Amino acid sequence: MxxxxxxxxxxxxxxxxxxxxxxxxxxxxxxxxxxxxxxxxxxxxxxxxxxxxxxxxxxxxxxxxxxxxxxxxxxxxxxxxxxxxxxxxxxxxxxxxxxxxxxxxxxxxxxxxxxxxxxxxxxxxxxxxxxxxxxxxxxxxxxxxxxxxLMTSDYYVSTAAQPIMPKADTVEIPRGHYRIGSRDAVGARDNEAPAQQVELSGFRIASTPVSNGNWLAFIEAGGYQQPDFWQLEGMPPKDGRAAHPNHWRQDLRGNWYGIGLHGPYDLQGADPVMGINRFEAEAYANWVSSQGGNLAGAILQHEYQWEVAVRTGKISNYGLVREWCANVFRPYDGYQPPSRKEESTLEFDGHHFSLRGACLYTQPALKRVSFRTGGRPGAQQLFSGARLVFPPV
Structure with missing residues (x-):
């Protein structure tokens, strides 16, 4: 340009x-x-x-x-x-x-x-x-x-989204050595470099992020109330507060709807769920794994798995929500931190986890495969969702 x-x-x-x-x-x-x-x-x-x-x-x-x-x-x-x-x-x-x-x-x-x-x-x-x-x-x-x-709403859902049980709609990534990180992207941030060669075991990655319908199935199955799925520090309160994505609310008939920049709207079951924190994403993965069969072993993706799947063209359905990853947000091997805070990634503190992809509101300057950012595991306010990976068949 x-x-x-x-x-x-x-x-x-x-x-x-x-x-x-x-x-x-x-x-x-x-x-x-x-x-x-x-x-x-x-x-x-x-x-x-x-x-x-x-x-x-x-x-x-x-x-x-x-x-x-x-x-x-x-x-x-x-x-x-x-x-x-x-x-x-x-x-x-x-x-x-x-x-x-x-x-x-x-x-x-x-x-x-x-x-x-x-x-x-x-x-x-x-x-x-x-x-x-x-x-x-x-x-x-x-x-x-x-x-x-924070605004009050008397919104009523016109067409209620329906729960959708998770399915193993995945693509296979074979074991191998893959490139991650930025080699020559103009304006790449400090945390995208240096480019790396990483060895990954084979895995299956979901073709799409977790959907609203999938999340409704998790809620209706009592996923927020089952301690076995949760880390202790991330378990939602027992009174039901926050037992849903940050941007979701219920109307007087008990139907869930979303709230965005322009106010309330009907949830679409196939759209990616947005407004979940990493604790929720991990609990959902544990629930999916508990379904057994070809869903057994479901976990959150590692950011390397996401980048490899995108670089190799195995997945193309991304860019509507930032996607939580399993790994702590850390610098790459050989990272040289800038001398000035203005140029540095400040989230390399061991308390942030990686997020990949882009969301509906992301500007073009940030839409590249090597872009990475970090969030605290309890952060629900981000425009964030999740994607799962599974053991190879």
Whole structure:
């Protein structure tokens, strides 16, 4: 993609994020709607800071702007109070962000103003910035969905989704050596490198992610109430609270429906389930395995298995939900961490698990097979689902 097209994408991304901030009241911009999500204003501010870091500090060697606000976004102090308390009111924040964005677009449109080093070659800088915005844009959408979930609703389901028992609709991946990771993707994040050769045993992987209908079958089978399927720390409360995906609610007739950005909607049984945490995904896999037969041995996929299945063209039904993986989110062998926090993956703490793929709201800058991210195992607010693997036949 040429520079003009990428600059157009960046300008549209600026506008999209501003529109999200303006879609709610000034007070709501600074409200936390979920304990693991920052307020809406934070994500726009962070994106503006990171864009300026890449364009001016990295691209021009000028930290005049970023050094004044770095302590807000990447604090070195031990102050544990939320950093967003230091943000200005919405109008001032938007003026600050727009002034930075206009200056950054001017610099990006004139490559002669940027340093000539490996990270500035071609359109790499623009690709890096676009994906920083894409990540924060997705978080902003998560915040708005959580806001929707707090609104009361008298919605009635028109056509109730029906439970669908899991089936072993799988494709076989033979034992072998496979490539994973990024070798030459423009703008790839630090956690995608270096590219690896991995040896995998043979396995079967589900052709599709777990569906809404599959999840209804799990609920109706009492899956949330059976301790044998659950890790102790992830077991839902016995009073029934949270015994369903984060984005699901029941109408007065007991039918389940979903809540998204635009409000309530009827669930489609074949669509991927969204809004589950890793504990739920693992419990579901244990329930499926307990069905026996060709479902025995069902487990969550490892992220290597997902990437190999996609790279080899064995699965193509992905991209509507991020998919939980079995493994802890760790750096690849030979990983060299960047020296700056702005460029580093901060989730390599042993407490995050890998997520692969993309969701319905993921921007094009993040849609590549090597992209990986991490989430805490109890995180239900993510646009996340699951996919299972099975032993070979």
């Amino acid at each position: 040429n520079r003009d097209s990428l600059l157009g994408q960046l300008s549209r991304q600026h506008q999209m994020m501003t529109e999200l901030l303006m879609s709610v009241s000034a007070q709501e911009c600074y409200h936390c709607y979920h304990p693991e999500l920052a307020p809406l204003a934070w994500y726009l501010a962070l994106s503006s800071y990171l864009e300026t870091y890449w364009v001016r500090e990295v691209g021009q060697g000028n930290d005049e702007v970023t050094c004044r606000s770095r302590e807000i976004f990447f604090p070195e102090s031990k102050d544990t109070s939320p950093c967003w308390h230091r943000l200005p009111p919405r109008d001032h924040l938007l003026n600050w962000a727009m002034e930075l964005q206009d200056g950054n677009l001017m610099r990006l449109a004139n490559p002669a103003l940027l340093k000539r080093d490996s990270r500035m070659s071609g359109n790499q800088l623009l690709q890096i910035i676009l994906q920083e915005h894409a990540r924060n844009y997705e978080y902003m959408l998560m915040v708005l969905v959580q806001r929707r979930l």
